[in-house]
Amino acid sequence: MNTMLNASDWSNMGAAGWIIIPVVAIIGWVTFLILATYWKYRHRTSEAASPELRRTLDANTEATRAVLAKLDALDQRLATVEKTLTDIP
Numbered sequence: 001m002n003t004m005l006n007a008s009d010w011s012n013m014g015a016a017g018w019i020i021i022p023v024v025a026i027i028g029w030v031t032f033l034i035l036a037t038y039w040k041y042r043h044r045t046s047e048a049a050s051p052e053l054r055r056t057l058d059a060n061t062e063a064t065r066a067v068l069a070k071l072d073a074l075d076q077r078l079a080t081v082e083k084t085l086t087d088i089p
Helices: 007-011 014-048 051-087
Strands: none
Touching: none
8 A cells, every 4th residue: 555645646636735735834833923922921921020030120220220320420520521621722
């Protein structure tokens, strides 16, 4: 018994066979995208809900604000020095 498909088998498949294959592929791809999006969303929400992660993010935000405040003070001092150097004849 030969279970291999020949070229004649594919040509005798008809229009329904040629339509079913792409439809099944599209349905499979859409299902894959939905599940991938769902698991990505669940992973993100579980990370954001972690109290340990929240504390770390808050500490990082405060450190960033402190650095920005120091940079603003340094920028003001630099502007003062530039103005002084520009005013010297």
